[in-house]
Structure formats: structure tokens, C-alpha cells
Amino acid sequence: MDWNPHAAALAAKAAHPGSDWWVSLRETPRHxxxxxxxxxxxxxxxVVDGPSDKEAWAAAAYSDTTLVTRVGPVHADHAEAGQTVTGLPTSSSTLPSLVVTMLRHGRLTPGVRLLDLATGSGYSAALACHQLGDDLVTTLDVDPYLAQTAAVRLDRIGRHPIVVTGDGNSELPGTFDRIVSMVSMPRIPAQWLTALAPGGRLVTTITGTGLIITADKTDDGGATGRVEWDRASFMATRTGDDYPLALNDLFTTASTDDGEVTVSPFPVLDVMQAWEVWSMLSLIAPGIEHRTGTSDDGSRMTWMLHPDGSWARARTEGGERTTTVHQGGPRRLYDVLEQIRWRWLEHGELPVYGARVAIAPDGETTLSRGGWSTTL
Structure with a gap:
């Protein structure tokens, strides 16, 4: 395969001539x-097997899209042709423009030591090696197969970062000037701050949100920074082969029980497409599983499910603006959503993007802006 024209086209989409990342994108064989x-x-x-269809391989590898490489415990390398695999994605090769965005927020100046968290396919490590040199890049993944395979494939393209199998929530393998995470975290682990050199910088996203946090280490061992105006979402960190099972039993309850019935003045919202709303809701009530669909008559519907047993079901009938809401369990999840939507309308924005970030040495993370604050 003559991959160079494809890589050049990808560089034109994900960066621009003169960008620090232009050459890295053009010279890295993602396929x-x-x-x-x-x-x-x-x-x-x-599963799609790239070497069996080089045209499809080139088109996919050099598109600015995320390629899912693992579903549940099954890696694409081990899936049989024609086999249907069910479950949630548990690893991927992230879309190149987002990889570049995260690395750019890391401010990878010459000589800095980088920890690339969540190796995945190794693509982010490859770009970073091109920028910094192999000896300054360490990449870590919780999955032994992912780490080992990435090391082999990186070697194949002439890149030799330090590749480590380990848990990003545990002690990290060294001291680093930059920690850039390609997996989302519920809060900043204290171990990151311990491993971060004086004046070092960390970049991550927060689980269940579209928020990128950047923060620089302070003299007290904590860090301060902000929520960037860019938006991004990554898979959540995991410690085992898979994520917890979806809340299917609770979904059955939420689809059949009447619960407490109210009427909302707002039409049904696809929360996960409304990034400000989704992010603020996840900060206030983390762990909600969202589902959307339509009823038999075409009415728009949404469900909110939480591991604590709380649930909500909302339906906006065709041609209507108001929504019938059913809720049950220990909390009224839809009421929390409604409060956020009212604030959104009253202020014209929500305070999550651009918020100040203060991280204590133990990892306790507080976001604040315009009189609003929350602690993760």
C-alpha cells in the first residue's frame, strides 16, 4: 500500500501546514x-480485516475517525470473520485530530518527559515519539495484550517508547513532566501528582463528560488549571476486561412502571448530544446511563438509569412541546436534568466550560466558575 498520500490527506484534515503536528501525522503509518x-x-x-481489503484499510486508517479495536473482552485481532460481537467498546484508536488536541494541550516542548496514558493501538505514542524522541515517551495500558501488541507494531514502524502494562490509578512508572491521558478519569488520582515533576502539566478528560482538564503542578504538590473550551470524550478507565453490565433489568422497570408522573415544559432532549448539559449533569449525578428511542407512534423518548436504582422515562408526543415524565427509585433524575436546563435558558450557558480547576495533593478536584462550584 502506498500510504503516504493517505497520511498527507489526514494531516490536512487533522492539522495544518506549519503546525507542530503536521509532519508527525504525515509520517506516521497509522494502518x-x-x-x-x-x-x-x-x-x-x-470485524474488518485490513490486509484483506487494502482499499478499505487505507480509507479507515487515514480517516479522521475513531476505530474501535476491542468490544467487551474481545480484541478485533481475535474476532472471527462474520462473528457478531456484542458489548461496549473497551479500546480504540482515537480519531487523530482528538489525539493531536490532547497532545497539543500537553505543551510538548523539547526535552519534556511524557507519560501517554492508555496506549491502545499505540498511535498517540507514535505521534509523541515523532515530536519528542523515543527515549522521552512512556506509554501505559492496563491491558497486557494491548501493551504488548502496540510495542511490536511500534517497533515495526521504527518507534521505541517505553511500553508498560499497568493501572493508571496506581503508582506510575517514573517521574514525568507531562501526563496526557487518552482515557477518561472520574477524578485526578493522587499518584499522578506524585509522579508529576515540579512545574509539570497534566491533561485528561473527566468520565461521563465532554470536559478536558489541563492543570500545572503547584508547590504544595497539587495543581491548578482550567476546563478547556475544546470538548472531548474518551472511554472511562477500567481495571478489568470489561465495563459493568448495562442496566437492562432497570431499563425494563423504567419502560413499564408508572412511577411518579409529572409534565415537563421542555421537549425530550438527547442529553449526550448536548455537551454542556450532559457534562454538568454528569458532574452533579455521575453514573447515569442514557438511552433514547421512539415509541410505536413515533413519539420521542428518553430513559435515564442509575446503578442506585433511580430511573426516569420521558416522552414527547408528535407535534407537542411538553413531555410526560415517569420517575422512580431513590432519586428523581429527571428533576436534576430539568434544573440544569432551566439554568441553561436563564443564563444562556452553563459554567462547566472555562471553569477554574483546583486539585489538592490527594487528588480532590474542584471546578468553579461564576459562583458555581463542584468537587469530584
């Missing part, structure tokens, strides 16, 4: 790091 990936199917996911 050799992602040989197989999953695509959505009717009842799950099916």
Missing part, C-alpha cells in the same frame, strides 16, 4: 498500528 477493527452491525459489531 500498521490498526490492522483490524470493529464496525457497527445490526445486533452488535463485526
Amino acid at each position: 500498521l498500528l490498526v490492522e483490524r477493527w470493529f464496525t457497527p452491525a445490526k445486533d452488535g459489531w463485526t
Whole structure:
């Protein structure tokens, strides 16, 4: 495959001539790091084998899109052709423009020691090696197969960062000037601050939100920074082969029980497409599973499910603006959403983007802006 024209086209989409990342994107053969990936199917996911269809391989590898490489405990390298795999994505090769965004927020100046968290396919490590040199890049993944395979494929393209299998929530393998995470975190682990050199910088996203946090280490061992105006969302960090099972039993309850019935003045909202609302809701009530759909008559519907047993179901009938809401369990999740939507309308924005970030040495993280604050 003559991959260079494809990589040049990707560089034109994900960066621009003169950008620090232009040459890195043009000279990194992404296809050799992602040989197989999953695509959505009717009842799950099916695998695509790149070497078997080089045209499709080039088109996928050099598009500015995320390629899912692992679903549940099954890696695309191990999936059988024609097999349908069910579950949530648990690893991917993130879209290149987002990888570049995260690395750019890391301010990778010459000579800094980088920890790239969540190796995945190794693509972010490859770009960072091109920028800094192999000896200054360490990349870590909780999955032994991902780490080992990435090391082999990085070697194949001439890149040799330090590749470590480990948990990003535990003690980190060294001291670093930059920590850039390609996996989302519920809060900043204290171990990151311990491993961060004086004046060092960390970059991560917060689980269940579209928020990128950047923060620089302070003399007391904590860090201060802000929520960037860019938006991004990554898979949540995990410690095992898979994420907890979806709340299907609670979904059945939420779809059949009447619960407490109210009427909302707002039409149904696809919360996860409204990034400000979704992010603020996840900060206030983390862990909500959102589902959307339509009823038999075409009415728009949404469900909110939480591991504590709280649930909500909302339906906006065709042609109507108001919504019938059913709620049950220990908390009224839809009421929390409504309060956020009212604030959104009254202020014209929500305070999450651009918020100040203060991280204590133990990792306790507080976001604040315009009189609003929350602690993760």
C-alpha cells in the first residue's frame, strides 16, 4: 500500500501546514498500528480485516475517525470473520485530530518527559515519539495484550517508547513532566501528582463528560488549571476486561412502571448530544446511563438509569412541546436534568466550560466558575 498520500490527506484534515503536528501525522503509518477493527452491525459489531481489503484499510486508517479495536473482552485481532460481537467498546484508536488536541494541550516542548496514558493501538505514542524522541515517551495500558501488541507494531514502524502494562490509578512508572491521558478519569488520582515533576502539566478528560482538564503542578504538590473550551470524550478507565453490565433489568422497570408522573415544559432532549448539559449533569449525578428511542407512534423518548436504582422515562408526543415524565427509585433524575436546563435558558450557558480547576495533593478536584462550584 502506498500510504503516504493517505497520511498527507489526514494531516490536512487533522492539522495544518506549519503546525507542530503536521509532519508527525504525515509520517506516521497509522494502518500498521490498526490492522483490524470493529464496525457497527445490526445486533452488535463485526470485524474488518485490513490486509484483506487494502482499499478499505487505507480509507479507515487515514480517516479522521475513531476505530474501535476491542468490544467487551474481545480484541478485533481475535474476532472471527462474520462473528457478531456484542458489548461496549473497551479500546480504540482515537480519531487523530482528538489525539493531536490532547497532545497539543500537553505543551510538548523539547526535552519534556511524557507519560501517554492508555496506549491502545499505540498511535498517540507514535505521534509523541515523532515530536519528542523515543527515549522521552512512556506509554501505559492496563491491558497486557494491548501493551504488548502496540510495542511490536511500534517497533515495526521504527518507534521505541517505553511500553508498560499497568493501572493508571496506581503508582506510575517514573517521574514525568507531562501526563496526557487518552482515557477518561472520574477524578485526578493522587499518584499522578506524585509522579508529576515540579512545574509539570497534566491533561485528561473527566468520565461521563465532554470536559478536558489541563492543570500545572503547584508547590504544595497539587495543581491548578482550567476546563478547556475544546470538548472531548474518551472511554472511562477500567481495571478489568470489561465495563459493568448495562442496566437492562432497570431499563425494563423504567419502560413499564408508572412511577411518579409529572409534565415537563421542555421537549425530550438527547442529553449526550448536548455537551454542556450532559457534562454538568454528569458532574452533579455521575453514573447515569442514557438511552433514547421512539415509541410505536413515533413519539420521542428518553430513559435515564442509575446503578442506585433511580430511573426516569420521558416522552414527547408528535407535534407537542411538553413531555410526560415517569420517575422512580431513590432519586428523581429527571428533576436534576430539568434544573440544569432551566439554568441553561436563564443564563444562556452553563459554567462547566472555562471553569477554574483546583486539585489538592490527594487528588480532590474542584471546578468553579461564576459562583458555581463542584468537587469530584
